[in-house]
Amino acid sequence: MSAASAGPAFQLEHVTREFALGSGVVRALDDVTLAVERGMFVAITGRSGSGKSTLLNLLAGIDVPTRGTVVVDGVALERLDDDALTRHRRARVGMVHQSFNLLPMLSVRENVALPALLAGEPERAALERADRLLDEVELGARRAAHPRQLSGGEMQRVAVARALIHAPALILADEPTGNLDDRSAAMVIALLAAIAARHGATVVLVTHSAEAAAVAQRRIELRDGRVVSS
Numbered sequence: 001m002s003a004a005s006a007g008p009a010f011q012l013e014h015v016t017r018e019f020a021l022g023s024g025v026v027r028a029l030d031d032v033t034l035a036v037e038r039g040m041f042v043a044i045t046g047r048s049g050s051g052k053s054t055l056l057n058l059l060a061g062i063d064v065p066t067r068g069t070v071v072v073d074g075v076a077l078e079r080l081d082d083d084a085l086t087r088h089r090r091a092r093v094g095m096v097h098q099s100f101n102l103l104p105m106l107s108v109r110e111n112v113a114l115p116a117l118l119a120g121e122p123e124r125a126a127l128e129r130a131d132r133l134l135d136e137v138e139l140g141a142r143r144a145a146h147p148r149q150l151s152g153g154e155m156q157r158v159a160v161a162r163a164l165i166h167a168p169a170l171i172l173a174d175e176p177t178g179n180l181d182d183r184s185a186a187m188v189i190a191l192l193a194a195i196a197a198r199h200g201a202t203v204v205l206v207t208h209s210a211e212a213a214a215v216a217q218r219r220i221e222l223r224d225g226r227v228v229s230s
Contacts, residue, residue, distance in 0.1 A: 007074055009170060009202035010059055011035035015068030017054050017225075028054040030225035032068070036218070038169070041196040041203045043216035050222040052206045056172050059204065060093050061085035073169050090119050094163030094201070096173040096192075100155040102147040102162075108134065109143040112162045119166065126165070133161040137191060153184025160191055164199065171195065171203045177212055189215050 017029040029051045036042050044052050057063040058070050061077050062085075070077045073092050080088060089095075102111045109130050116126035134140045137157040147155055156176055163171055173192060177185035189205075189212045196203045196217075205216060213219050221229045 007071075008035040009038045009040065010070070010072045012055075012058070013069040013071075015058065015065045015070060017051075017058065017063065018066045027225050029058075029065070032225070032227055034220065034227055034230055036202060036204070038202055039196060039200050040218055041193050041216045042205065042218045042220060043213035044204060044206045044220050044222065045208070045213050046222035048208075051225040052222055053174060054225075055222070056174055056204065056206055059170065060095065060172055061088045090115070090166065092169050094166070094168040094171045096156070096159050096163050096171065096176045098175040098178040100147070100152075100159050100179075102155055102158060104147050106146070107143065108139065108145050108147070108150070108158050111147070111158060112165055114165075115162060116165045129165060130161070133164050134158075137161045151184065152180050153187055156180060156184070156188050157191060160188065160195070164195065164201075167199070169201060171201050173203065173205045175206055175208070177207065177209060185209070185212065 012032050012034055015029055015032045016027065019026045019028060044055060046052055058065060059072055064078050075088065077085065077088065106114065109127060112130035112133055113126040116129065117123060131140065131143060134143050137160055139154060139157055142150065142154065177188055180188065192203050192205060193215050195201055205212065207213055220227060
């Protein structure tokens, strides 16, 4: 096992993230320390403003802590420059958003393959892997369709397949069921749980849904930027 693959999927050591607001400072995360094992399906819960999205942004390398250390897959993110953080997101992280973020002019197949194509992978290989992932999320028959032709649940399943295209170690899902009906939401959550088991990826789900959080193997609750249960 390589140094980068040893240890937990990610860990935070005394992480604080502050933002300037007018003449004052808002502390979105306050001295957070936690570690999550590889292959876990973890739910992050808490009220709006509790620090959930800030935590995801730190794990993705979109943001950096004011103080403390964020380590993902053995790499301390605060030591990386912008180019290295971009490579971190491309290689280690898959993102699933509430609003799907599919490109309407591309087919389902092309949307799934896009991250691999942008990373310079040969088109044929990227499209073949996109086909396999679409079969896995039970949308192989819709590969030629465009996002406007899909239901909300189908679009989110496409987004999950896209997040898997580069076989990331970490899947970050930010309220992925927020725009879905109950049946579609349950299907997407079951899919994320299956991904954690089948692909060995660590899935971090930010959610307000008690039903979604109940499916996770571990629940971490944030309140006012602090971990109150884990």
